[in-house]
Amino acid sequence: MVRLEQAIIMDREAQTSDTAVFRKNLPKAGSYSAIDIGIRITNGATSAQGIDLLDALKHISLVMNGNDYRIHLSGHEFFRYQWMKYGKPMFYTWTQSASGVQEVWFRMDFGRFLGDREFGLDLSRFNNVQVQIDYDCTLMGAAAVTTWTSGTFAISIIAHQFPVGSRPAFRGMVGTREFYSGTTLASGDLVQDLPSANPIVALGVMCIEDAIADAVDITDIKVGNNSFASLWIDGKWYNFQRMQNHELTVREEIFKLFADDAQTTDSHMNNIRSATAKCRAVTTAVA
Amino acid sequence: MTTAGAYTHPDVTTIAGNRFTIQGHTLTTAVSAATVAAAVMSDKEVDVTLIGDVGGMLRFPIADPEDFSGALLPADLRTAEIKLTQAAAGGTIGLIVEELYGY
Numbered sequence: 608m609v610r611l612e613q614a615i616i617m618d619r620e621a622q623t624s625d626t627a628v629f630r631k632n633l634p635k636a637g638s639y640s641a642i643d644i645g646i647r648i649t650n651g652a653t654s655a656q657g658i659d660l661l662d663a664l665k666h667i668s669l670v671m672n673g674n675d676y677r678i679h680l681s682g683h684e685f686f687r688y689q690w691m692k693y694g695k696p697m698f699y700t701w702t703q704s705a706s707g708v709q710e711v712w713f714r715m716d717f718g719r720f721l722g723d724r725e726f727g728l729d730l731s732r733f734n735n736v737q738v739q740i741d742y743d744c745t746l747m748g749a750a751a752v753t754t755w756t757s758g759t760f761a762i763s764i765i766a767h768q769f770p771v772g773s774r775p776a777f778r779g780m781v782g783t784r785e786f787y788s789g790t791t792l793a794s795g796d797l798v799q800d801l802p803s804a805n806p807i808v809a810l811g812v813m814c815i816e817d818a819i820a821d822a823v824d825i826t827d828i829k830v831g832n833n834s835f836a837s838l839w840i841d842g843k844w845y846n847f848q849r850m851q852n853h854e855l856t857v858r859e860e861i862f863k864l865f866a867d868d869a870q871t872t873d874s875h876m877n878n879i880r881s882a883t884a885k886c887r888a889v890t891t892a893v894a
Numbered sequence: 895m896t897t898a899g900a901y902t903h904p905d906v907t908t909i910a911g912n913r914f915t916i917q918g919h920t921l922t923t924a925v926s927a928a929t930v931a932a933a934v935m936s937d938k939e940v941d942v943t944l945i946g947d948v949g950g951m952l953r954f955p956i957a958d959p960e961d962f963s964g965a966l967l968p969a970d971l972r973t974a975e976i977k978l979t980q981a982a983a984g985g986t987i988g989l990i991v992e993e994l995y996g997y
Contacts, residue, residue, distance in 0.1 A: 654937060677995060684988045687951035704939055719959060726962075732997055779996040791985035797978040802991055803971035808957035811990030812978070815950035824985030828952070829977040832970060839966070840954055847954075852947040864940040872942070877949035885941045 609773045611640055611722055616764040619647060625744040625757055631764060633736040638774040639728040642669070642715040645698075645763035647708055648744065651752040654865040655703040658747045658754055659873070660711050661686055665746075668739040669715055669782070677782030678715050684785055685713045687875065688811050694856040701862035706756075717780040721767055724775035738764060781808070791816075791824040801830070810840075821848060821877040848878070950985075962994060 614637075622629060644667060648660055664682025671677055680688065690696045698712040718726035730736055740762060744750065750757040769775060787799045791814065801807065814825045822844035830840035852858060860876050864884070908915045957965035966974065976989060 677993075680990065681988065683986075684951075684990060687948055688953060688990055690948050691951050691953035719962070726994070729997060777997055779994050781992060782995055783990060783992045785988050785990050787987070787989040789987045791978075791980045791983055791987060793980070793983040795980055797980055797987070799976050799989060801966075801971050801974040801976060802993065803968050803974065805993040805995055806957070806962070806965040806967050807971065807991050807993055808955070808959075808962055808965045809992035810954045810956065810976070811988070811992070812952045812954075812976075813950055813988035813990065814978075814985040816982075816985040819982065819985065821947070821950055824980065824982045825978045825987075826981045827977075827979035830954070830974070832972070832974040834973070835975065835977065839956070844952065847952050848947055851952055855948070858947065859943060859945045861941070861943050864942055866938050866940045874944055875949050876944045876946040879944050879946035881943075881945040883943050886938055 609722070609724075609769060611767045612770055614766040614768050616766055617762055619645075619761045619763050621759060621761040623758060625750060625760060627742065629738075629740040629742065629762060631738045631762075633730055633738065633766075635730060637730045637766070638769040638777065639730065639766050640716070640718055640721050640723060640769065641767040642717075642728075642738065643712055643763075643765040643767070644715070644738070644740070645710060645712045645765075646740070646742075647710045647759070647761040647763075649756040649759035650702070650704060650707045650709065651750075651754050651756055652706055653752040654705055655707065655709070655754055656865050656867075656870070657872070658703060658709070659701065660699075660709045660747070661875075662746050663742050663744045663760075665741040665743055666739070666785075667713060668741070670737045670739055671733045672735055673737075676784055677780070679784040681785065681788075682711075683815060683875075684811070684813050686711065687813060687815075688783070689714065690855070690857075691811070691851060692809075694854060696857060696860070701860075703865035704863055705865070707863070715783075717782075718777075719781075724769075725778050726780055727769075727775065727777045728780050729774075729777050783811075814844075817873045818871075821845070965994060 661682035666679055666681055667685055668676050669678035700710045702709055717728040744760055748754045786802050816824055825844055827843055829835055831838040860874055907917045
């Protein structure tokens with residue numbers, strides 16, 4: 608197998624705007640197996656209580672020829688979907704410490720695995736390929752010493768590419784995109800058509816609400832055709848969740864709080880079996 | 895509840911590369927439940943570990959991950975739908991597809 612090259616397209620480039628749609632055109636030629644995207648932000652000088660960088664990432668996208676969104680996921684969707692796909696989360700330093708740096712990474716994979724010679728992104732097939740990051744840091748609150756520092760949202764982009772001399776002739780590429788977003792109602796069925804232009808190799812369903820147990824907002828999932836005369840998926844959320852989480856390699860989340868008494872924190876886990884908190888700096892008396 | 899028992903608390907004081915340093919602190923003062931309740935924690939760094947399920951996300955592999963056989967084809971998808979049974983308001987929904995694009 609050919610050794611992939613890691614081409615650094617951007618390296619921690621701080622953005623002057625705290626709210627923007629960042630756009631980066633990719634080269635006109637090249638054969639990519641995947642693109643890694645790293646996002647950083649610096650906490651306030653005092654703390655960053657209640658701050659989760661994923662909240663600021665409205666969408667991370669790969670756009671072909673201006674309007675063909677082949678990857679298009681929110682920060683929460685991307686983080687959780689990758690965890691379910693790979694069995695482990697991508698790198699995420701989640702910290703609320705004073706002046707700490709939060710950092711999260713996402714992988715846009717275009718094949719079945721890194722180095723796949725049959726499926727990947729052939730840049731020469733498109734007039735334009737652009738990475739877009741639609742972000743709004745104010746979704747984490749206004750910049751302040753107790754939240755985040757203005758002008759520190761920084762982006763890294765790294766391409767896993769085949770060397771020029773051994774570019775494969777890809778048959779196609781994999782794309783992963785959100786095709787519907789909304790909010791649950793108190794009752795009734797939500798029915799959506801599946802996209803039908805391309806073969807589908809996997810489906811994802813996200814439903815998140817802070818302080819609500821999973822399988823409460825959505826209880827059942829059905830996927831089929833001909834008005835569900837044929838059923839491909841049919842079952843309870845709670846059963847699917849147990850089966851799917853059984854396959855994961857990592858089922859824990861570790862992070863650092865800047866905590867007060869009775870502080871609540873909204874994590875990325877549910878059905879929590881164990882929660883432990885350990886002080887970094889021991890205070891044996893009243894603080 | 896009142897206790898006079900000693901309680902030793904390990905504290906990671908420094909982290910340098912792969913090395914971390916632990917300092918033990920033994921708490922020996924007799925305390926009562928009322929005393930404990932009055933001890934306010936404010937702006938303290940706390941390491942948290944949670945074990946559970948990935949929250950709010952299900953992924954349904956449809957095709958064989960090795961050769962993509964079994965993928966739902968456009969002919970199958972012409973009338974394909976997904977139905978979610980809702981039972982409570984306020985959940986943020988995202989429906990995601992992983993698709994194969996040919997060249």
